[in-house]
Amino acid sequence: MLRFLFRRLVMAAAVAVAVSLITFTLTNFASDPAIAMAGDTASAAEIQQIREREGFDRPLVVQYADWLSSAVVGDFGYSYRMRVPVSDLILSRIPVTMMLGGAALTFAIVLAIPMGVLAALRPNSWIDRTALGVAVLGQAMPTFWFALMMMVVFSVFLGWLPASGARSWQHFIMPAIALGYYATPAFMRLTRAGMLEVMRSDYIRTARAKGLRPHVVLFHHGLRNAIIPIVSLAAVQFGFMLGGSVVIETLFSMPGLGFLAWESISRADLPVIQAIVLVIAVFYVLLNLMADLANAYLDPRIRIG
């Protein structure tokens, strides 16, 4: 178990370093940080001055080492545009994104697992077909368009829900549904397939033969085993949602990490962009690590094997 944990940790750290290297190289090749910092109106002399003052004229490797060694302790430098430490900016924006991601994941799971279970218990019934329809539609619908359509109905026509901001829980309803619905099909398919397989297995027959009540068989023996792959999927999907929040947060003007990313991208605020990509990547890696551990806990075969 310790060896398993150690190997996963090393892999996670290596991935984070690789992502930081790619992000740093990409941003430095795609644009000139001195020009980005100076803005559009700066003269050539000013740009040269910034380049020397900030050390942008040093070799890229040296700059990267410098940046990484501060990033490790949470110092991502200063935002070019807002003149505040990047880490402060990010910390102030994380709660909204976490709440949005959590709400979206909850929505997806609450919708998908019961439907997946019911669809598996009655294959080819109307409920199976409805679940399939919901899944097929969810996969094909552009998230931002679904959000726009909800805005038209619930904000413009009915006036029930606010269309922008993140001041109250009502502000989170539409964004969470839009973001969560896209993840629903994956959960539903996995639940359905898992339940179909588990319910055919010998231990379910044994449990039934022992005369256990149906709901005990279903929840304790069936769902518990079918849910194991869901844990990994939830981790992966939550990671994707952090990335996907860019579109939704921008659309609903929610002051989260995604909106900050979009603002920084449109202003060429390089330190903030680099930091956000790295933070999301680290989250993704940690979530997967936690999912692996949770799986090892739920399924002893994984820990030993």
Add this chain to the structure above:
Amino acid sequence: MSATPQDDKNLPDFGAALSEPSAGQMLRRRVFGHTGLVIGGTILLIIALMALLAPLIAPHDPYAHNLANRLVPPIWHDWFYDDPRATWTHIFGTDHQGRDYLSRIIYGARISLLIGFSAAIISGVIGCTLGLVAGYYGGRVDMVVNFIITTRLAMPVILVALAVVALMGSSLTIVVLVLGFLLWDQFAVVMRTLAMQMREFDFVTSAQALGCSPRYIIMREILPNVLNALLVVMTIEMANAILLEAALSFLGLGVQPPLPSWGLMLSQAKDEIFFDPWMITIPGLALLMLVLAINLIGDGLRDVTSPEGRS
């Protein structure tokens, strides 16, 4: 000497009629018997024809503005709201610059399909190479590729695409390249698994025993056997690329105006959301139909080509 059936060319071949249907017939029967595949194929065919024949079927020039004719509502506003401005001249109405909405939708199909195909092909080449090589060689090579895949998965696609496009300047070519270089992960994962299974098969081990080069074995022995799975992943990534392009263009950092990208049309329609909400329904439905069709084809292909995988 009795004549064998082969000698007598005049006799009809009764054996063939009585025997099992040919592989082609079986495949055709399965393809056309699959509802999802037929529906998806029909929609995709219509959209592809629309894109190909755009100059012939578009009623107006998609770029011709007419500011006197801005925001004309679609024809159904005449039926439901008695809006006198809605006429058959502009069936889907006009946008904020007075350009014919239907013509822009028709031309927009070209952009979506072009981006979907090109991005899927670029990412397919990258992902297949990585996946097949990793699965075939295993060991150290596999570890390295696995690391590359994990790193790629840890990078948020939309964010990286947005940043690169914003910093390098957005154009159709850059959007295609960025999406192509980002969306290869599924190809790599699927191809790696399949190549790992194939490596154990007799036809691969016998090719190795014959002294075939790894390159020959991967290209000639393994690749032809994984084409079905490749096609399925291709549909998934095509749909993904189309949705991502729409999202990028919607945020103003994808395809640039005046090109009629559906995502861009949605972003322009967003500004009119309070007064002309119909404007966001039409390009969104077009996107939905296209992606739905591609997904149905992907699911259908998976069912048809691997009967054991059918649920």
